[in-house]
Amino acid sequence: xxxxxxxxxxxxxxxxxxxxxxxxxxxxxxxxxxxxxxxxxxxxxxxxxxxxxxxxxxxxxxxxxxxxxxxxxxxxxxxxxxxxxxxxxxxxxxxxxxxxxxxxxxxxxxxxxxxxxxxxxxxxxxxxxxxxxxxxxxxxxxxxxxxxxxxxxxxxxxxxxxxxxxxxxxxxxxxxxxxxxxxxxxxxxxxxxxxxxxxxxxxxxxxxxx
Amino acid sequence: xxxxxxxxxxxxxxxxxxxxxxxxxxxxxxxxxxxxxxxxxxxxxxxxxxxxxxxxxxxxxxxxxxxxxxxxxxxxxxxxxxxxxxxxxxxxxxxxxxxx
Numbered sequence: 289x290x291x292x293x294x295x296x297x298x299x300x301x302x303x304x305x306x307x308x309x310x311x312x313x314x315x316x317x318x319x320x321x322x323x324x325x326x327x328x329x330x331x332x333x334x335x336x337x338x339x340x341x342x343x344x345x346x347x348x349x350x351x352x353x354x355x356x357x358x359x360x361x362x363x364x365x366x367x368x369x370x371x372x373x374x375x376x377x378x379x380x381x382x383x384x385x386x387x388x389x390x391x392x393x394x395x396x397x398x399x400x401x402x403x404x405x406x407x408x409x410x411x412x413x414x415x416x417x418x419x420x421x422x423x424x425x426x427x428x429x430x431x432x433x434x435x436x437x438x439x440x441x442x443x444x445x446x447x448x449x450x451x452x453x454x455x456x457x458x459x460x461x462x463x464x465x466x467x468x469x470x471x472x473x474x475x476x477x478x479x480x481x482x483x484x485x486x487x488x489x490x491x492x493x494x495x496x497x498x
Numbered sequence: 499x500x501x502x503x504x505x506x507x508x509x510x511x512x513x514x515x516x517x518x519x520x521x522x523x524x525x526x527x528x529x530x531x532x533x534x535x536x537x538x539x540x541x542x543x544x545x546x547x548x549x550x551x552x553x554x555x556x557x558x559x560x561x562x563x564x565x566x567x568x569x570x571x572x573x574x575x576x577x578x579x580x581x582x583x584x585x586x587x588x589x590x591x592x593x594x595x596x597x598x
Contacts, residue, residue: 330500342515348528348531354531384564392534399575411591414523421518436503442550472565475565483575483576487580
C-alpha cells in the first residue's frame with residue numbers, strides 16, 4: 289500500500305530529525321542563549337553580510353562589463369536574504385533568494401549573454417552625469433542618514449526575537465489582502481504576455497516559411 | 499543587539515548606490531540593474547520597520563514589491579531585446595528616441 293509506505297517514511301524522517309536535533313544545543317530543554325553571545329553573533333553576521341552587500345553594490349558600479357555587474361548584484365541579493373533572516377523575516381529571505389537571486393537574475397544574465405553586450409564606453413553625458421550626480425546623491429544620503437540617526441524610539445534587533453512565520457503572513461495575505469494578491473497574479477500574467485509580444489520577431493522580419 | 503538604525507543606514511546606502519549607478523552607467527542593462535538595487539534597498543527598510551512595529555504588513559508589502567519587480571524585469575528585458583534588435587546598441591546615449 290503506497291499510503292502506508294509514505295506514512296512510515298514520514299515517521300522515520302521525524303525520528304531522524306529529532307535524533308539529529310538532540311545533538312544541537314538550542315534544542316535541549318532549558319536551553320537559553322546567553323544575551324552576550326547572542327549579541328556578538330548578531331553583530332558578526334550583520335557586519336559580514338552588510339559588508340558583502342555594500343561591496344557587491346560598489347562592485348556593480350565599478351565593473352564595466354554587464355555580466356560582472358549582474359554577478360555582483362547576485363551577491364547583494366543573497367546577502368540581503370541573510371539580513372532579512374536576522375530581522376526575523378524567514379519567508380522573505382527564501383523568497384528573496386528564489387525570486388530575486390534566482391529568477392530575476394537568471395533573466396538578467398540570460399539577456400546579457402543573448403545580446404552579447406560589450407564593455408561600456410564613457411561619454412560626455414556620463415561624465416556630466418557623474419559630476420552633477422555624485423554631489424546630489426551624497427547630499428541626499430547625508431539628509432537620510434541625519435534623519436535616521438536623529439530618530440527617537442528606533443528599537444533594536446536581536447537573534448532571540450520572534451520569527452514571523454509563514455502562518456502569520458498567510459493569514460493576512462490570504463484573508464485581508466486577498467484581492468490585491470489575486471490582482472498581482474493577473475499583473476504577472478499580463479507581464480508575461482507583454483514580454484512574449486515584445487520580444488518575438490515582428491511579422492515583417494520573420495523569415496519566410498518554406 | 500543591533501540598533502535598527504544600522505539596517506536603515508545600510509538601506510539608505512544601497513539606495514544611494516543604486517541612484518549613482520542609474521546616473522553614471524551607460525549600458526541599458528546595467529541601468530536596469532541599478533533600479534533593482536534601489537528596490538532592494540527600499541525592501542530592506544520595509545523589513546526593518548516591520549520588525550520595529552511588530553507587524554507583518556511591511557513584509558507583505560515587500561512581497562508585493564518582489565512580484566512587481568519580477569513583472570518589471572520580464573517586460574523591461576523584453577523591451578531591451580526589442581530595442582537592441584532595432585538599434586543594435588545598448589548605449590543609453592544612442593537610444594534617445596521613443597520611436598524604434
